[in-house]
Amino acid sequence: MHLHNLPLQVVRHKFETLLEKYSMWQGKVVLIQVALQTTESNEAAAGGVTDVVSRLNSRFSTLTYQPVVFLHTQDLTFSQYLALLTVADAFCVSSLREGMALRTHEYVECQEGTHRPLILSEVGIFSSSLLRRQLNIFAVHG
Numbered sequence: 001m002h003l004h005n006l007p008l009q010v011v012r013h014k015f016e017t018l019l020e021k022y023s024m025w026q027g028k029v030v031l032i033q034v035a036l037q038t039t040e041s042n043e044a045a046a047g048g049v050t051d052v053v054s055r056l057n058s059r060f061s062t063l064t065y066q067p068v069v070f071l072h073t074q075d076l077t078f079s080q081y082l083a084l085l086t087v088a089d090a091f092c093v094s095s096l097r098e099g100m101a102l103r104t105h106e107y108v109e110c111q112e113g114t115h116r117p118l119i120l121s122e123v124g125i126f127s128s129s130l131l132r133r134q135l136n137i138f139a140v141h142g
Contacts, residue, residue, distance in 0.1 A: 015031050015056065015067070015068070016056055016059075019056075019060050019067060026060055026065070026067070027062065027064075027065045029067070030066070030067060030068070030069060031067060031068045031069070032068075032069045032071065032084060032088070033049070033053070033068070033069070033070050033071070034071045034072070034073060034076070034081070034084070035049070035070065035071070035072050035073070049070065050070065053068045053070045056068050081106075082106070082110055085106055085107050085110035085111070086110040086111075088107070088110075088111075088116065089116055090116055090117045090118075090119060091103075091104070091107040091116070091117070091118050091119065092119040092120075093118075093119070093120050104118060104120065
């Protein structure tokens, strides 16, 4: 699963719950979060995500398995980014910014013929033009 700007509470709650309740997925599912370049205004949030990623990895990792991979866009070449989109089983965008519209189209193009899910938060401004079913990704219960 490839994720962009996923809220901290969702990373902590949803993915951790998946690994706890369905232990058969441990060692089989990897969450890859690619963060946009950090600015001064969101450095604290990025630090919080790093803390959660470290906690989840320390809890569920083995010698051959790391459940959460946290990358920054500047760490990837565009070819590497497209390769991640091509092999992703799902793509989730929770950004409120218009610029994320390009990311969704890149994912759809990389998924040609596979029809894997594109998950857009209902609060995103781009979601209404692509969604068949709305999802509030900020909800941590359920």
